[in-house]
Amino acid sequence: MNFPILSSLILLPTIGALFILFTKSSSIKYQSSKYVALFISLANFLLSLYLWYVFDRNSVDFQFVENREWLSGFINYKVGIDGISILFVILITFITPICIISVNATITNRLKDFLIAILIMETFMIGVFCSLDLVVFYLFFEAGLIPMFLIIGIWGGERRVYSAFKFFLYTLLGSVLMLVAIISIYWITGTTDVEKLYELGIKAEYQNLLWLAFFSSFAVKTPMWPVHTWLPDAHVEAPTVGSVLLAAILLKMAGYGFIRFSLGLFPIASENFTMLVYILSLIAIIYTSLVALMQEDMKKLIAYSSVAHMGFVTLGIFTMTQQGIEGSIFQMISHGLVSAALFLSVGVVYERHHTRLINRYGGLVSIMPRYAIVFMVFTLGALGLPGTTGFIGEFLILMGAFEKNILVAMIASLGVILGAAYMLWLFKRVVFGEMNNQELKSMKDLKTFEIITLSALVIPILFFGFYPEPLMNSIEASVENTLNMYNFDLINYLASKN
Amino acid sequence: MENFQYILPEIFISIAIMLFLLVGVFKKNSSNLIYSLSTISLVILLALIINLSSLDKIYLFNSSYKIDNLSNYMKIILVGSGVFVMLTGSKYIQVINLNKIEYPILILSSILGMMIMISSNDLIVFYMGLELQSLALYVLASFNRDNLLSTESGLKYFVLSALSSGLLLYGCSLIYGFSESTNFDQILINSTEFNYGTTFGIVFILVGLAFKISAVPFHMWAPDVYQGSPTSVTLFFAILPKIAALSVFIKFLYTPFANMNDQWQTIIVFISIASMIFGAVAAIGQKNLKRLIAYSSISHMGYALAGLSTVSNQGIQSSITYISIYLVMNLAFFSCLFMLKRNDKYYENIEDLSGLSKKHPILSLSLLIVLFSLAGIPPLAGFFAKFYVFLAVIEQSMYFLAIVGLLATVVAAFYYLRIIKIIYFDPEKEEYETSHNLGLKITLAISTIFILAYFIYPSSITEIVSKITMI
Numbered sequence: 001m002n003f004p005i006l007s008s009l010i011l012l013p014t015i016g017a018l019f020i021l022f023t024k025s026s027s028i029k030y031q032s033s034k035y036v037a038l039f040i041s042l043a044n045f046l047l048s049l050y051l052w053y054v055f056d057r058n059s060v061d062f063q064f065v066e067n068r069e070w071l072s073g074f075i076n077y078k079v080g081i082d083g084i085s086i087l088f089v090i091l092i093t094f095i096t097p098i099c100i101i102s103v104n105a106t107i108t109n110r111l112k113d114f115l116i117a118i119l120i121m122e123t124f125m126i127g128v129f130c131s132l133d134l135v136v137f138y139l140f141f142e143a144g145l146i147p148m149f150l151i152i153g154i155w156g157g158e159r160r161v162y163s164a165f166k167f168f169l170y171t172l173l174g175s176v177l178m179l180v181a182i183i184s185i186y187w188i189t190g191t192t193d194v195e196k197l198y199e200l201g202i203k204a205e206y207q208n209l210l211w212l213a214f215f216s217s218f219a220v221k222t223p224m225w226p227v228h229t230w231l232p233d234a235h236v237e238a239p240t241v242g243s244v245l246l247a248a249i250l251l252k253m254a255g256y257g258f259i260r261f262s263l264g265l266f267p268i269a270s271e272n273f274t275m276l277v278y279i280l281s282l283i284a285i286i287y288t289s290l291v292a293l294m295q296e297d298m299k300k301l302i303a304y305s306s307v308a309h310m311g312f313v314t315l316g317i318f319t320m321t322q323q324g325i326e327g328s329i330f331q332m333i334s335h336g337l338v339s340a341a342l343f344l345s346v347g348v349v350y351e352r353h354h355t356r357l358i359n360r361y362g363g364l365v366s367i368m369p370r371y372a373i374v375f376m377v378f379t380l381g382a383l384g385l386p387g388t389t390g391f392i393g394e395f396l397i398l399m400g401a402f403e404k405n406i407l408v409a410m411i412a413s414l415g416v417i418l419g420a421a422y423m424l425w426l427f428k429r430v431v432f433g434e435m436n437n438q439e440l441k442s443m444k445d446l447k448t449f450e451i452i453t454l455s456a457l458v459i460p461i462l463f464f465g466f467y468p469e470p471l472m473n474s475i476e477a478s479v480e481n482t483l484n485m486y487n488f489d490l491i492n493y494l495a496s497k498n
Numbered sequence: 499m500e501n502f503q504y505i506l507p508e509i510f511i512s513i514a515i516m517l518f519l520l521v522g523v524f525k526k527n528s529s530n531l532i533y534s535l536s537t538i539s540l541v542i543l544l545a546l547i548i549n550l551s552s553l554d555k556i557y558l559f560n561s562s563y564k565i566d567n568l569s570n571y572m573k574i575i576l577v578g579s580g581v582f583v584m585l586t587g588s589k590y591i592q593v594i595n596l597n598k599i600e601y602p603i604l605i606l607s608s609i610l611g612m613m614i615m616i617s618s619n620d621l622i623v624f625y626m627g628l629e630l631q632s633l634a635l636y637v638l639a640s641f642n643r644d645n646l647l648s649t650e651s652g653l654k655y656f657v658l659s660a661l662s663s664g665l666l667l668y669g670c671s672l673i674y675g676f677s678e679s680t681n682f683d684q685i686l687i688n689s690t691e692f693n694y695g696t697t698f699g700i701v702f703i704l705v706g707l708a709f710k711i712s713a714v715p716f717h718m719w720a721p722d723v724y725q726g727s728p729t730s731v732t733l734f735f736a737i738l739p740k741i742a743a744l745s746v747f748i749k750f751l752y753t754p755f756a757n758m759n760d761q762w763q764t765i766i767v768f769i770s771i772a773s774m775i776f777g778a779v780a781a782i783g784q785k786n787l788k789r790l791i792a793y794s795s796i797s798h799m800g801y802a803l804a805g806l807s808t809v810s811n812q813g814i815q816s817s818i819t820y821i822s823i824y825l826v827m828n829l830a831f832f833s834c835l836f837m838l839k840r841n842d843k844y845y846e847n848i849e850d851l852s853g854l855s856k857k858h859p860i861l862s863l864s865l866l867i868v869l870f871s872l873a874g875i876p877p878l879a880g881f882f883a884k885f886y887v888f889l890a891v892i893e894q895s896m897y898f899l900a901i902v903g904l905l906a907t908v909v910a911a912f913y914y915l916r917i918i919k920i921i922y923f924d925p926e927k928e929e930y931e932t933s934h935n936l937g938l939k940i941t942l943a944i945s946t947i948f949i950l951a952y953f954i955y956p957s958s959i960t961e962i963v964s965k966i967t968m969i
Binding site: 070071072073110113135138139140142143145146149150153154160161164165168169172173176177179180183184186187 | 856859870875876877881885888889892893897900901904905907908911912915918919922923953956957960961964
């Protein structure tokens with residue numbers, strides 16, 4: 001494979017952004033910029049689908065690897081994908097055009113800048129999931145803060161400044177320790193190349209501290225309880241599209257990081273800290289579900305539900321079972337689709353009625369029947385009804401958990417019930433019930449572009465809910481390989497200890 | 499006499515200074531002419547230094563003067579940034595009526611002093627260079643003599659700087675007394691045994707140098723001088739003396755005091771940590787951009803010193819890389835500051851940036867890039883500067899320094915973000931003038947593109963710097 005397909009995937013959005021930056025758009029609405037952005041992001045989506053098509057599902061190696069000398073010979077620019085990362089790449093390239101189409105509704109000022117920010121963001125996010133070098137990973141991981149900070153800060157709601165700062169500083173604080181760990185790894189092993197590190201392994205004595213440093217970064221980004229508080233703020237204040245990006249893509253970076261780095265590089269430490277992750281995940285699942293129940297703001301409710309869902313993800317990853325990890329990856333993809341869809345749905349009513357308070361709505365089913373249907377699909381997806389993607393993820397995670405620790409699995413199962421409670425209650429209060437508020441009568445049903453974006457999300461949620469095979473198929477070999485390496489390292493360690 | 503070809507740059511600039519002084523005295527209204535001539539002579543000077551840069555190591559004048567890779571590189575970035583300082587400030591000094599013949603001449607003499615400092619290999623030569631640059635800087639700081647703040651800053655700088663020079667001189671005399679030589683290499687040979695006299699000498703010299711580089715706890719002058727001086731002089735202060743002082747730091751620590759690293763390492767680590775934390779915390783409450791950049795430069799010097807504290811070539815190289823990137827970021831920041839002009843008045847408060855992004859998208863974008871780079875966020879150049887330093891620090895297993903330093907970057911990120919917030923999130927104010935002189939635009943464009951595109955080829959500086967080895 002000579003054509004640098006991954007680098008083109010990473011760079012294409014930036015080229016589009018530069019193009020938009022340097023061309024003058026004649027109309028005030030920047031229609032042409034929008035078409036450019038849409039075109040670029042769709043091209044990227046097609047490119048990633050092509051990538052999926054030519055991707056060898058049975059191979060456990062990284063594919064499409066590019067390795068270039070970059071930092072005076074000791075750190076290389078290395079990208080490549082395996083079965084796990086390719087799904088995330090497709091998720092990103094799929095969500096981005098949807099965001100660009102939805103821009104219409106929510107962004108009124110400085111549309112051009114917004115499009116540039118989204119495209120730059122896409123570059124960084126794809127980079128995160130493709131990078132096979134720790135420094136390159138860190139670079140992309142951190143760089144994503146800049147566009148997101150601006151998206152929340154410029155186009156956000158009333159408390160946007162507070163939220164943007166909180167988002168930025170929380171994640172930066174978590175990440176700097178990871179940088180120390182990455183540099184330490186370089187001096188301990190002489191490389192930051194992930195593939196080489198998998199082979200070399202890191203000495204057991206260093207693993208605990210390094211694991212904690214990585215954990216501090218991923219825990220903030222996931223977000224795990226108790227460092228999740230930036231998320232509701234960021235979600236509530238961000239514009240709809242910002243929330244979509246945040247929920248669908250940004251939160252997945254940490255889950256991916258756990259699988260790729262925490263499990264892959266520090267197996268012994270991961271085993272040591274399993275209980276810690278279980279406890280934090282369980283608190284996240286139960287506590288934030290309860291918090292979500294009491295929310296009056298729709299976006300905040302969905303934000304807290306995201307924390308709970310990510311709790312399932314971390315739980316699944318650290319069960320260290322085939323089902324658990326596959327379930328976590330599936331859950332992340334599913335949550336990426338469902339939460340994006342939920343935020344878009346909230347955006348739809350917010351744009352019409354300019355409030356996100358749940359008690360200001362009611363009885364939407366009679367005036368917006370189409371909206372009621374799609375919203376129902378997303379609600380059911382979020383609570384994990386069989387037949388939607390949400391079910392498969394949660395089911396597999398719980399299966400993995402039962403295998404390892406029945407108590408943990410039982411407590412986590414409570415979260416499923418709570419999830420159903422807050423989602424259904426939200427749906428009931430917004431869509432059913434009596435229409436007390438007369439102003440609602442004037443609300444129109446979905447517009448064309450909303451139908452396009454929302455149905456684009458309904459299809460994969462239902463399709464992969466009934467037929468998860470294409471996704472499972474692509475992650476299976478890679479997960480198995482990760483687990484094999486993990487168990488191999490662990491057994492060696494235990495053998496050497498005895 | 500055959501040695502003179504090697505100090506041709508110094509001779510050239512000395513002659514140029516005297517010549518311009520004569521021209522200025524005998525020709526009326528020649529300030530513009532001298533300003534241009536000075537800029538051109540700096541460019542020629544740069545060419546002369548680059549011409550010499552293939553030399554590996556040469557001792558001149560009874561080993562009191564040394565030209566090596568370190569001095570060549572430092573002189574190149576020194577004079578190079580001097581050219582850009584002249585280019586960016588030309589309009590500014592005309593507008594605020596400072597366009598006098600002394601201004602460029604003082605800058606040139608100060609640069610001459612710094613060049614001597616950088617190349618010195620002897621305590622006396624070093625001190626001469628230091629005083630030459632300092633005397634010129636005292637006058638430059640108070641150059642806007644009708645302005646109370648400027649006069650105050652000049653006086654403050656003079657008093658404190660004289661004090662530190664005194665300490666430095668006392669340290670030099672102690673070193674001379676105990677090692678029986680003023681020559682750096684000879685001191686190294688003679689000071690193999692531990693004695694308190696030499697240790698005290700090192701401490702005094704480090705105090706003096708820390709003052710010049712404005713590292714905590716000898717930073718008190720920096721905020722006032724930065725704020726009070728005319729902006730073009732502040733830019734000069736923010737870059738050139740730091741380059742000179744850092745190279746002298748490297749020289750002292752790794753030539754005469756190389757055997758005594760157990761004596762000075764802790765001091766440097768302390769100064770470094772204190773500067774990083776203090777600079778980050780104190781900048782939070784600032785309202786004036788120049789004052790803020792003063793605190794920011796204090797913390798940046800902390801990072802540069804962190805590299806020096808490692809006692810390794812990697813560390814020295816990382817410090818030099820750091821200061822190279824730091825100077826580009828400062829050039830870019832001050833170029834933006836020079837663009838905040840309305841009706842012949844320059845604005846320098848943070849509030850004046852409010853909502854800048856609506857009317858001046860390109861300027862705001864440049865500021866955004868510069869500020870994120872100063873905060874050390876990847877993929878901008880500032881990140882790589884910090885990355886190299888921490889790479890060297892962690893190589894020596896100095897984890898405490900690394901973690902404190904990186905946590906300080908989070909604190910520092912807060913005040914850079916605050917400026918970005920004001921530029922991008924706050925309501926807009928009156929428009930600024932959009933016509934600027936070419937030199938300013940070019941400087942801003944070059945420096946911003948450098949910061950932005952550094953990640954494409956991040957070894958560019960490291961490869962040059964890797965020739966500089968002290969151990």
